[in-house]
Amino acid sequence: MIKPLTMVAPALMPDTETTGSTRMDRKRPDRIGQLGAVLGALALALSVATVLQASSNGDLQAAAVQGQAQVAKGRALASVDNELVGLLAKAAAENHDDSIRALLAQNGVTFRAGPAPTTPLPPAAPTSSATN
Secondary structure (H helix, E strand, O other): OOOOOOOHHHHHHEEOOOOOOOEEEEEEHHHHHHHHHHHHHHHHHHHHHHHHHHHHHHHHHHHHHHHHHHHHHHHHHHHHHHHHHHHHHHHHHOOOOHHHHHHHOOOOOOOOEEEEOOOOOOOOOOOOOOOO
């Protein structure tokens, strides 16, 4: 007499080879399921950490942009400030104004009245000495 052929999943086949019993071997699928759950939880935790980090980076970028705007404004004001101090020093020297000199000195600006700067002469045309 021929036995009928039945399909059984390998993990659920009776463990008759080692023990001769009919107990089902379910340890391996449970460990795989636990490992999958742990890896899924780890992936979820890393995703949440990435979102929080991106949010923090946005705040830092906004602060950096604000700082850069202040630096640019400071540079523009420093240029105006230097121009203004130069003009005040020039006016104080030309007009012999002691009040402007005192104001500049109170703010740490000292200067000496000197001769007016001369404009440089244009370079001389090159001369060629022709020797025959």
